[in-house]
Amino acid sequence: MESAGAESASLPLHPALVPLSHLLGRWRGEGEGGFPTINSFRYGEELLFSHSGKPVIAYSQKTWKLPSGEPMHAESGYWRPKPDGSLEVVLAQSTGIVEVQKGSYDAANKIVTLQSELVGNASKVKEITRNFKVVDGELSYVVQMATTMTSLQPHLKALLRKI
Template sequence: MDANNSARPPPPPVHPAIQPLSYLLGTWRGQGEGGFPTINSFSYGEELLFSHSGKPVIAYSQRTWKLSSGEPMHAESGYWRPKPDGTIEVVIAQSTGLVEVQKGTYNAEEKLVKLQSELVGNASKVTEISRVFELVNGELSYVVQMATNLNSLQPHLKALLKKI
């Protein structure tokens, strides 16, 4: 059979381990704001993609761009591994070379995920990162806090995204 004529297989069923977070699956797009004591505040456009392959893991990718020009800004990707006990493990590789290993919890009823860095690797200044994702009135909101060798944990990014 010619590869160009082959039908794409149907999407696999959602693995039971990721069912509690299946509301995240799909593409989310919106705008965010960022800042930190050592940088100027900024706004950005953003797209998040949560997908699955039928395995007990969610693939995650994110990209941002300047609202004025569409010029790419930041990108990252990784994997979310929810556990039946309500805990979750997340690994994220950023386009800057920074790598995060995060652990946290999820609440399927409240549609809330809280993550805290266990390890921030390949970072010259960043020492800690926390992320909170919450579904509010059908929109995905998140807040990222960051600590550096000069500043304690404080707000860095926040965004509100709609499923497209």
């Protein structure tokens, strides 16, 4: 996985990535989380969407506690857009959980919607959805989660700006 969006910028963009090219680069901001079984919390976050010239986007994410800066969660993986507007995503989380997600993208409205097909190595997490949207240069997302004890519930939301 590449360490900076600048490296991707020098490579030709694969035509399959054009509909999601607005995501490419480094995004940074703050979010808040909660769940019926945990206390609410705030966090800082950085996302990196990069490419290697192939029809896949490399994705990495890291979060930290506010205001201490202590590391929290991290995940990385790959997004594979398809010409029909569908999207395949694989992610590995620092907690040991892996996700296989399928979804769709609306390039005109800059919206990505993902739904887990598999949540592996998770004793309690049964389902995860992710919805991303870019409006006026800001990337927002909402993550929902279902566990063995809860139905699908809001878990995380954040607002990030490209840096």
